[in-house]
Amino acid sequence: xxxxxxxxxxxPVGDMPSPxxxxxxxxxxxxxxxxxxxxxxxxxxxxxxxxxxSRGHLDESPDPNPETRRR
Numbered sequence: 471x472x473x474x475x476x477x478x479x480x481x482p483v484g485d486m487p488s489p490x491x492x493x494x495x496x497x498x499x500x501x502x503x504x505x506x507x508x509x510x511x512x513x514x515x516x517x518x519x520x521x522x523x524s525r526g527h528l529d530e531s532p533d534p535n536p537e538t539r540r541r
């Protein structure tokens with residue numbers, strides 16, 4: 471028999487029992503995520519893509535002129 475933290479009512483952070491799986495707000499609080507219901511859900515890739523739009527240093531072809539390059 472294997473000891474698995476992901477079996478039954480155990481949370482991934484240890485052996486603390488989690489609430490019912492239909493209570494996602496309670497599960498989020500247990501995991502340290504607290505978010506108000508603010509409308510449509512966004513995937514992490516959407517959030518990261520929007521964040522990275524304004525990051526010039528992530529551009530694959532940066533400006534060769536250091537005076538005009540964004541920092």
